[in-house]
Amino acid sequence: MHEEIAEQQADITRLLLHHVHAPLIDTHYIRGILPVPPPAAAIRVATGANTAHTPEVLTAYEIPLRTNDDLVTAEDVTSILRTLHTGTRIYPSDSVSSVMGMTLVHVDPATVDVDAPTRDDNALTILRSIVHPFTEEEPDPRLRGFLFLEQDRLRLYLDTEEAPGVIAADVRPSGAITALLAALPSLITERGRMNEDRADPHCSVVVDLTDW
Structure with missing residues (x-):
């Protein structure tokens, strides 16, 4: 379910x-x-x-x-x-x-x-x-949602087979987008980057990639 x-x-x-x-x-x-x-x-x-x-x-x-x-x-x-x-x-x-x-x-x-x-x-x-025809093959990571937090801070809500729950990844839209997207699947599963955001009930952990 x-x-x-x-x-x-x-x-x-x-x-x-x-x-x-x-x-x-x-x-x-x-x-x-x-x-x-x-x-x-x-x-x-x-x-x-x-x-x-x-x-x-x-x-x-x-x-x-x-x-x-x-x-x-x-x-x-x-x-x-x-x-x-x-x-x-x-x-x-x-x-x-x-x-x-x-x-x-x-x-x-x-x-x-x-x-x-x-x-x-x-x-x-x-x-x-x-x-974009329908396909049963899901992307990994999968985008579950997003939210603009600041002028240059976008929160992505993602899930992946490599980690449980929903991971929120904060990124800078003005940053190196191509490089970030290529590295995103591995970055969001790095335990050392994971923190809690008690104000956000929509995710298990938050990964701050705004300085990446």
């Missing part, structure tokens, strides 16, 4: 990455996708302006990965988020909390009337399916 949750979190993350640059709607962009720890079957999507690079100015929405025994897809998450960002919404107090400095809204998909995918959404699905 836990692996099914991990696979779904990774799939949704992969399919929503383009919304780091392309708005969900109006001026709302995805600035983070957080893998909720098991046994909860959910994902958290943090949104804000495209200039937002710190959690304090973001709002995270926790969305269950199943509704009425049906799997929630990336397209469903997109539709839910667009609806939540349209107009003014008031949430019950018991559905609002906080995580990592962000306001956290627990979403009940049954209460959200979503619109059908747009023609551009469907066009993207067609194009993406051809360029």
Whole structure:
């Protein structure tokens, strides 16, 4: 069950990455996708302006990965988020909390009337399916989520067969990206680099690669 949750979190993350640059709607962009720890079957999507690079100015929405025994897809998450960002919404107090400095809204998909995918959404699905066809072979390490922490600090949530749990790797987008990506699989499993971040419930350990 836990692996099914991990696979779904990774799939949704992969399919929503383009919304780091392309708005969900109006001026709302995805600035983070957080893998909720098991046994909860959910994902958290943090949104804000495209200039937002710190959690304090973001709002995270926790969305269950199943509704009425049906799997929630990336397209469903997109539709839910667009609806939540349209107009003014008031949430019950018991559905609002906080995580990592962000306001956290627990979403009940049954209460959200979503619109059908747009023609551009469907066009993207067609194009993406051809360029990146589905394969059962998972990448290693596997991206489970991400979050902008600072102007030049991006946290990657990864898992790998070489280590248990979710590893958070902090990297500098302005750094030597090609070299970092080549070394990433081995760097995240080095025990000497691993530390705890008690403020982040989405990972087992944190590996700081910002000085690499």
